[in-house]
Amino acid sequence: MKRIYIVLLFLISLFITSCYEDPFYKLDVYVVDSNFEPVENANVVVLVRDDDGQKLPDSIVEKIGETNSGGVVSFEFENLGLFNIEVEKEILETNSLICGKSNISLEENETKSITIQALEVNCN
Secondary structure (H helix, E strand, O other), X not given: OHHHHHHHHHHHHHHHHHHOOOOXXXXXXXXXXXXXXXXXXXXXXXXXXXXXXXXXXXXOOEEEEEOOOOOEEEEEEOOOOEEEEEEEEEEOOOOEEEEEEEEEEOOOOEEEEEEEEOEHHHOO
C-alpha cells in the first residue's frame, strides 16, 4: 500500500512540475508611412526612458531591429514593463528622414502589437 502512495505522489509531483511554463512577453511593431503603407527596412529601437526622456543608464532593456517587407519587426523580452519605441528610416530618393515613436506596456503571456506611423514631421 505504501508503494502505491509513493508512486502516486511521484506521478502527481511530476505532473505539477511539468505543467509550469515560463511566461513570455512579446511585441510586434508595425511601421506605416503617411499613406498607411508598410515601411520596409525601418530601424526600430525599444528602450526604457525616464520622465525627462533620457535613457535609463541602469536599464538592461534595449532592443534594436529592422522591419521586414511587411513593415513588421518582432521582439521578445524577459519581463514586462513600459517601453519607448522609436522608429527611423532614411528615404534615399528624397534625401529625407521619416520617424515615429510611441510607448507600450507589455503583459504576461500575450503578444502585444502596435502600429507606428513614420512621418517627416515626427523627426525632431
